[in-house]
Amino acid sequence: MKSASSLIALVASLCAPLAFAEGFKPARTVDLVVHTGPGGGSDVLARAIAIMVEKEKLLPVRLQVINKPGGNGAVAAAHLAEKRGDQNTLGLFTGVWLQTPLVSAEAKVTLRDLTPIARLVLEPAVIAVKADSPYKTLAEFIGAARKNPGQLKQSGGSNTSRDNVVRQLLQKSTGTRWAFISFPGGGERIAALLGGHVDIMVIEPEEAGEHIRAGNMRVLAQVSERRLAKFPEIPTLKEAGFDVPVVPQVRGVVAPPGIPKENVEFWQDFFRRLTRTQSWRKYIEDNQFEDGYQNAADLAKFYEEFTDRMREILKDAGVKTVR
Amino acid sequence: MEILAGLFHGFAVALEPANLFWCFVGVLLGTVVGILPGLGPPATIAMLLPLTFNMNPAGAIIMLAGIYYGAKYGGSTTSILMNVPGESASVVTCLDGYQMAKKGRAGPALGIAAIASFVAGTVGVLGLMLVAPPIAKFALSFSSPEYFALMSLGLALVVLLAGRSIVKALLAALVGLWIASVGTDLFSSTSRFTFGRMELLSGIDFVVVAIGVFALAEVMVNMEAREETQLLPVPKGLKNLLPTMQDLKDCRFAFLNGSVIGFLVGALPGGGSTIASFLSYGLEKAVSPRREQFGTGVIEGVAAPEGANNSETGGALVPLLTLGIPGSGTTAILLAALVLWGFKPGPLFIPEHPALFWGLVASMYIGNVMLLILNLPLVPLFAQVLRMPVYVLYPLILGVSMVGVYSVSGSLFDLLLLLVFGLLGYLMRKLDYPSAPLILGLALGAGMERALRQSLMMSEGKLSILVARPISAVMLSFAVLVLLIPMFGKLNAWRLRALEQD
Numbered sequence: 001m002k003s004a005s006s007l008i009a010l011v012a013s014l015c016a017p018l019a020f021a022e023g024f025k026p027a028r029t030v031d032l033v034v035h036t037g038p039g040g041g042s043d044v045l046a047r048a049i050a051i052m053v054e055k056e057k058l059l060p061v062r063l064q065v066i067n068k069p070g071g072n073g074a075v076a077a078a079h080l081a082e083k084r085g086d087q088n089t090l091g092l093f094t095g096v097w098l099q100t101p102l103v104s105a106e107a108k109v110t111l112r113d114l115t116p117i118a119r120l121v122l123e124p125a126v127i128a129v130k131a132d133s134p135y136k137t138l139a140e141f142i143g144a145a146r147k148n149p150g151q152l153k154q155s156g157g158s159n160t161s162r163d164n165v166v167r168q169l170l171q172k173s174t175g176t177r178w179a180f181i182s183f184p185g186g187g188e189r190i191a192a193l194l195g196g197h198v199d200i201m202v203i204e205p206e207e208a209g210e211h212i213r214a215g216n217m218r219v220l221a222q223v224s225e226r227r228l229a230k231f232p233e234i235p236t237l238k239e240a241g242f243d244v245p246v247v248p249q250v251r252g253v254v255a256p257p258g259i260p261k262e263n264v265e266f267w268q269d270f271f272r273r274l275t276r277t278q279s280w281r282k283y284i285e286d287n288q289f290e291d292g293y294q295n296a297a298d299l300a301k302f303y304e305e306f307t308d309r310m311r312e313i314l315k316d317a318g319v320k321t322v323r
Numbered sequence: 324m325e326i327l328a329g330l331f332h333g334f335a336v337a338l339e340p341a342n343l344f345w346c347f348v349g350v351l352l353g354t355v356v357g358i359l360p361g362l363g364p365p366a367t368i369a370m371l372l373p374l375t376f377n378m379n380p381a382g383a384i385i386m387l388a389g390i391y392y393g394a395k396y397g398g399s400t401t402s403i404l405m406n407v408p409g410e411s412a413s414v415v416t417c418l419d420g421y422q423m424a425k426k427g428r429a430g431p432a433l434g435i436a437a438i439a440s441f442v443a444g445t446v447g448v449l450g451l452m453l454v455a456p457p458i459a460k461f462a463l464s465f466s467s468p469e470y471f472a473l474m475s476l477g478l479a480l481v482v483l484l485a486g487r488s489i490v491k492a493l494l495a496a497l498v499g500l501w502i503a504s505v506g507t508d509l510f511s512s513t514s515r516f517t518f519g520r521m522e523l524l525s526g527i528d529f530v531v532v533a534i535g536v537f538a539l540a541e542v543m544v545n546m547e548a549r550e551e552t553q554l555l556p557v558p559k560g561l562k563n564l565l566p567t568m569q570d571l572k573d574c575r576f577a578f579l580n581g582s583v584i585g586f587l588v589g590a591l592p593g594g595g596s597t598i599a600s601f602l603s604y605g606l607e608k609a610v611s612p613r614r615e616q617f618g619t620g621v622i623e624g625v626a627a628p629e630g631a632n633n634s635e636t637g638g639a640l641v642p643l644l645t646l647g648i649p650g651s652g653t654t655a656i657l658l659a660a661l662v663l664w665g666f667k668p669g670p671l672f673i674p675e676h677p678a679l680f681w682g683l684v685a686s687m688y689i690g691n692v693m694l695l696i697l698n699l700p701l702v703p704l705f706a707q708v709l710r711m712p713v714y715v716l717y718p719l720i721l722g723v724s725m726v727g728v729y730s731v732s733g734s735l736f737d738l739l740l741l742l743v744f745g746l747l748g749y750l751m752r753k754l755d756y757p758s759a760p761l762i763l764g765l766a767l768g769a770g771m772e773r774a775l776r777q778s779l780m781m782s783e784g785k786l787s788i789l790v791a792r793p794i795s796a797v798m799l800s801f802a803v804l805v806l807l808i809p810m811f812g813k814l815n816a817w818r819l820r821a822l823e824q825d
Contacts, residue, residue: 038369039659051376067366070732071523074521075525103512104512151783158510159509179781181777184773187650188593191648210670
């Protein structure tokens with residue numbers, strides 16, 4: 001009990017210079033809602049955050065991961081919307097929360113219906129081929145696609161996934177066309193490339209890293225604004241001669257609608273402090289993410305723009321949008 | 324020689340007292356998680372992940388893997404005793420396991436499940452140790468056309484799962500395929516059969532349907548026949564509670580079949596233990612001399628799938644450890660765990676971390692022995708569950724089913740679905756439709772549709788891709804053969820009748 005109260009005192013003193021010190025402070029365990037089951041991307045990030053919060057003693061209370069799988073993110077978003085005014089619930093969103101309402105009429109809660117808190121990470125990607133592939137550069141691949149329209153193949157996720165968005169943008173800017181084959185699991189996408197059943201894929205840099213080191217895979221370009229630290233020799237899309245918008249995979253935090261302003265201020269600052277810790281930096285570096293911190297106001301602007309851009313891209317891709 | 328040296332090294336790691344302890348904790352937790360329907364190994368491992376941070380990575384991976392393969396042992400318990408599948412891989416076990424329990428042979432069924440799990444689990448580890456790199460290579464040569472052929476082979480088994488009427492079996496399988504199509508289509512992001520419910524956007528959970536159609540329907544049918552219901556017989560004496568020599572003899576082929584099928588299907592990134600258990604059950608039935616008794620409580624019908632889902636663990640670790648490719652939910656979270664501990668799972672993992680790999684392999688031999696010793700004494704204990712009067716047993720089954728479904732998703736909507744599928748199962752029983760084909764169609768439907776569409780996208784719409792590739796062509800021919808089996812039976816019957824008339 002004593003240690004708990006001294007912890008609160010410690011946190012309070014840390015926060016003292018900031019305006020919200022006399023405002024909101026979570027009094028009991030905070031639920032962090034994710035849209036995947038245990039082991040999914042968001043779930044792993046949420047649990048890593050919970051561990052960091054404990055290790056760095058950032059909160060007087062515990063952060064607890066709640067899995068609300070189903071509906072491609074819609075169930076978790078609806079869960080948050082139902083918790084209107086709840087001061088002890090947060091949600092960890094990804095691009096899926098944004099795309100699902102765009103294409104599924106059943107998913108009625110958009111990110112606009114929730115309270116923005118903070119953007120946390122941007123996940124870059126790389127474009128990879130099998131090591132024995134004839135394509136040494138992205139231009140060579142595009143050239144081959146131009147010669148054989150529709151013959152080359154890319155493995156990826158659903159047609160609203162970032163993989164397909166990158167393909168759409170490249171196809172549109174170069175006037176070429178190749179097939180996109182959807183696989184539900186990341187493992188199957190990589191297996192399809194390594195088995196020589198498809199020609200190219202968009203993959204997370206950390207996943208590609210080991211296959212490159214083992215000599216099974218080669219990277220042609222990176223889907224990122226700047227070159228990643230671990231891929232200093234690989235050109236970005238722009239440097240490779242393809243001036244298409246970089247579509248990041250985004251992760252961030254939202255809260256239920258109708259929570260007080262002090263809470264938003266507390267949480268956006270809490271996550272800012274989290275992203276400045278040693279543990280967080282190491283996590284970002286290990287996974288080759290980009291630090292993408294934005295406060296609540298910037299995040300709100302970000303997803304307005306992102307939604308509009310995504311709607312355009314999906315329409316171009318022939319996907320039926322409903323909102 | 325290199326393998327022997329590695330194994331020695333591995334046992335040195337696994338036999339350290341701390342690692343032995345973590346191995347025991349893992350398999351014990353796994354057994355408990357397996358017995359409780361709903362809460363599966365992925366959820367358990369995810370919850371324990373924070374605790375493993377201060378552990379030695381060898382101890383941590385040994386424990387988490389223990390949960391993974393330990394759960395496969397426990398999964399059969401509720402399938403056999405209550406017709407409630409504990410995990411999706413134990414759904415097939417219900418078919419003959421529960422019938423054995425009804426005949427008073429719950430003990431031998433539970434016992435053979437543990438023994439088959441031990442045999443096949445050990446074979447799976449042997450495979451992981453001896454042939455991981457070539458098997459991984461073989462798995463990569465598998466792509467969508469091959470998966471489609473594999474699933475077709477699986478679906479062809481429907482003719483073997485049919486009861487008296489093949490038409491009714493096919494209708495049930497079609498309903499299963501239809502349920503599998505509910506949700507958002509992966510390729511076009513279009514909603515299918517969601518009736519405006521967002522909960523249905525990601526489809527219907529296999530376990531909800533299986534528990535509804537098997538367990539809930541069973542309770543309803545029995546409640547209706549009130550005066551006929553009586554206690555299930557449980558023989559006294561330890562001897563009657565364990566498999567006999569004859570039982571073990573009957574299961575010889577099942578042990579082999581489960582071990583091989585489980586390992587091979589497990590090694591495929593798009594495989595999984597549910598498909599492995601169905602395939603080995605089908606194969607067992609296809610070659611059995613007493614084919615027509617399957618589904619009435621034959622012991623091989625328990626041994627084959629229970630073996631397959633354990634051998635699958637060794638297989639599933641092959642692509643994970645040799646390529647860094649996870650094939651299932653549980654291996655995906657093991658991968659996440661390795662990354663969180665600072666390892667880089669991938670093609671270089673085994674050469675660069677031999678102590679970890681060989682320690683894990685050695686611990687799996689030890690863990691399987693622990694599980695056998697842990698599970699066999701539990702058999703007589705669990706068999707006593709059936710001594711409960713029906714007015715306690717059926718509400719208990721109902722409760723276990725509901726808790727199991729709710730604990731997967733924490734959603735009341737899924738409980739509603741459970742009720743719907745319970746009613747469907749009840750109607751099917753009343754109208755004499757077999758439920759196994761429905762479950763088979765559901766288990767294979769989504770993967771089969773995906774594989775077909777992927778294949779056609781690869782070939783630009785040419786169906787010939789399905790038969791132009793050798794592995795796929797061979798498996799499709801087997802599927803046709805299986806479909807012809809009932810005809811052989813009929814031909815044989817005509818032949819015999821003709822002989823009699825002569």
